[in-house]
Amino acid sequence: MDVKSPVVVVLGTGGTIAGTGSGPDEVSYRAAQLSVEQLLQAVPGLAGVALETLQVAQIDSKDMDWSVWQALAQQVQLALARRDVGAVVITHGTDTLEETAYLLHRLLDAHKPVVLTAAMRAATSAQADGPRNLHDAVRVAEHAAARGWAGVVVVMAGVVWPGHAVRKSHTWHIDDAFDGGGDEPLGHVTDSGAILGNVPWPSPGGAGWSCLDAARPPPRVEIVTSHAGADGRLVEALLAQSQRAGHALGGLVVAGTGHGTIHQGLTRALEKAEQQGVKVWRSSRVARGGVQSRESDHWPAAGTLTAAQARLALMLDLLGVPCGGMKD
């Protein structure tokens, strides 16, 4: 009997993994130049895998926005719904990878593996890490699909990170550019693409996608940082601008000091914002540990999320995701 292997759909969005430069040096290159099809051609180790590709976007991920996320989530959802598809792999830039991974974790009904990957060096660099990462991502996707594991993960430098906790933690290192903010990796990738590590994959965050109204613009949520001398003038300017523009500010995430503490000058401005209907959440500007809830809290703590991820969580909260109630 001819049993066909499940298809792995590889969606391209750009990033340094698809970047090219005029020489092998590390810094002079442009992100998002090669198609996802071209990226796969540079990975001969995947010959024999049933791959399908789709270019969803071609951007430097610093320019990520809601419309690209919508298109991406829709394509992932369509692929996951196909019976012949075992898993989805996404090539992405590293700069907002943590945001996309977290958002997909919250939005998708990911009953199959969704594996994001990226690169710290352009495809033309002498140190290009994209081919290995893409190879690992596809092998991890296959390995997980064969075992019925589901959910959103990130594979970088041979390490599998949970999509809801991953973050960029070094601006140029290749081997430790990402970590879990204190959370352990889910596993390590062997040369054959198997995953070492028995940590169960996190259950998918939920089918938030189904309660989003695609035509509704996302609420405006901004991030403000607490620092020495923070006096709240930035918050006041945001409130004044949103009144002038008639586009209400929905929320503010504070990247607080330490365990989410906020300068007293900034606190006063945030209280004023709250009185005007703006939701305030607290995260930390510290790389690991996050901000845990305490009984005495006035504003909710964002747990282990980075400020950028907490911004998305607050946007989803304002949009009513998950349908009908709060969820971490």
Ligand code: SIN
């Ligand atoms: C990007 O995020 O698209 C550029 C930087 C990178 O991928 O490392």
